[in-house]
Amino acid sequence: MAIEKVRACFKEYGIEDRILEFDVSSATVELAAAALGCAPKRIAKTLSFMVKDTPILIVAAGDAKIDNPKYKAKFQTKAKMLEFEQVEELVGHAVGGVCPFAIKEGVEVYLDESLKRFKTVFPACGSANSAIELSLEELEKYSGYSEWVDVCKIPQYYLLFDLDGTLTDPMEGITKSVQHALKAFGIEEPDLQKLTPFIGPPLKDSFMEFYGFDEAKAEEAIARYRERFRDVGIFENKVYEGIPEVLAELKNQGCHLAVASSKPEIFVKQILEHFAIAEYFEVVVGSELDGRRTDKAEVVHEALNRLYGEEPDSESALPKKKTTYMVGDRKFDIIGAKKAGLKSVGVSFGYGPREELEAETPDYIVDTVPDLLKVL
Numbered sequence: 001m002a003i004e005k006v007r008a009c010f011k012e013y014g015i016e017d018r019i020l021e022f023d024v025s026s027a028t029v030e031l032a033a034a035a036l037g038c039a040p041k042r043i044a045k046t047l048s049f050m051v052k053d054t055p056i057l058i059v060a061a062g063d064a065k066i067d068n069p070k071y072k073a074k075f076q077t078k079a080k081m082l083e084f085e086q087v088e089e090l091v092g093h094a095v096g097g098v099c100p101f102a103i104k105e106g107v108e109v110y111l112d113e114s115l116k117r118f119k120t121v122f123p124a125c126g127s128a129n130s131a132i133e134l135s136l137e138e139l140e141k142y143s144g145y146s147e148w149v150d151v152c153k154i155p156q157y158y159l160l161f162d163l164d165g166t167l168t169d170p171m172e173g174i175t176k177s178v179q180h181a182l183k184a185f186g187i188e189e190p191d192l193q194k195l196t197p198f199i200g201p202p203l204k205d206s207f208m209e210f211y212g213f214d215e216a217k218a219e220e221a222i223a224r225y226r227e228r229f230r231d232v233g234i235f236e237n238k239v240y241e242g243i244p245e246v247l248a249e250l251k252n253q254g255c256h257l258a259v260a261s262s263k264p265e266i267f268v269k270q271i272l273e274h275f276a277i278a279e280y281f282e283v284v285v286g287s288e289l290d291g292r293r294t295d296k297a298e299v300v301h302e303a304l305n306r307l308y309g310e311e312p313d314s315e316s317a318l319p320k321k322k323t324t325y326m327v328g329d330r331k332f333d334i335i336g337a338k339k340a341g342l343k344s345v346g347v348s349f350g351y352g353p354r355e356e357l358e359a360e361t362p363d364y365i366v367d368t369v370p371d372l373l374k375v376l
Helices: 002-011 029-036 068-075 084-091 113-117 136-143 171-183 192-198 203-211 215-229 243-252 265-274 296-308 315-321 331-340 354-359
Strands: 043-051 054-061 108-112 120-123 147-149 158-161 256-264 283-287 324-328 343-347 364-366
Touching (some): 120 136, 171 203, 171 215, 192 203, 243 256, 283 296, 354 364
Parallel strands (some): 158 256, 256 283, 324 343
Antiparallel strands (some): 043 054
C-alpha cells in the first residue's frame, strides 16, 4: 500500500508516528477538512500534471485553483492534468491519496505560494484516509521539492468578529455597570456572576428578560448603565490572550477583518483603539446610541455592506458570502450569521454556554484562541 511507502519514508526522519489515519474518507479537500476539523484552505492538496512528457506535482492550498495564464507562463504549456488511470502508474499514489512523499523517481514536485499563508498545512500520506500536519520547512524537506511557484489563484476571505466575549473579556465593566443601573431601581445584586448573561445580547432585551422591565423602564436602565460604563466600565476590560497574534496572522494571510457588535459603535471603536487592536479591522460596526441596529442580523448586514462595498444580498455579492465567516461566543452571533448566509464559528472561551452554541449548529466550535487559526 502507498501509505506504507510513505510511512517507511517518514521513518527515516523519525516522524512516522505523526501520520494521522481516519475512520472516514479524506479523499477530497472537503472530506479531509471535515476529518481534521480544520478549514479547507489548510489542506495541502497535490495536483498532478504532465509537462513535456514529465509528470509533475503541484502542492497547493485547499482553496487554491490553477491560474492558467500563470501556469503557462511558468511551464510554457497549458495545464494538462494526468488522467485518472495514469496517476497511480506515473506518480505512485492513487487518486484520493496523492501526496509529494515516496513518489516515483523522475516526478518533480513544486510548492505553490498559496501555502505560504499558513504556518502548518495538512497533506495526504498516500491513502484516502490519512494526513500529516507539517510546517512549511518540513514540507520542503520531506517532499524534496524543486522550487516554489506562483501558479494558483485564491479567493478573498471576509471575517466578522463579535467583540464582547470573543475579542475581549468585558465581564467586570459590563456587570458592574449593570449592577449600577439596577441599584437605581432599588435592586441590589452583589453577585456579579449572576449578571454575566448581560454580556452579548442587546441591553434592552436583557433588562426586559431578566428583570421584567417594560420598554420604558429598560430604556431608563440603559441610561443608568451608561452613566458608569461611558467613562469607567468601558475600560474595565481586557483582550483575550493570543487575540492580537491571531488577528495579525489573519491579516497577514490577506483576510479582510471586521467587527460586528451589538454594543454602540462609538464604544466599540473606543475599546479597539484603547487596546491597540483597531489597526487590524477594515470595518467596525455596532449599534446606535438611540437603540437602532441592535439586532445581530442587522449588525451583520451593515458590516457586510461596508466590507463588500455593495449590497450583501445582491447577486454579485453571493460568491463573497461563501468565504465569509462570523465569529462569536453567543447564539445571537450564529443566528445572525445564518440569516445572512455566512459560515459561523462559535467560541466557547467567551460567555455563551457551549450547549447554547451547539444548539445553533455552527460550522465550527473552538475552545481556545489559537484554535481560531485552524478553522479560519
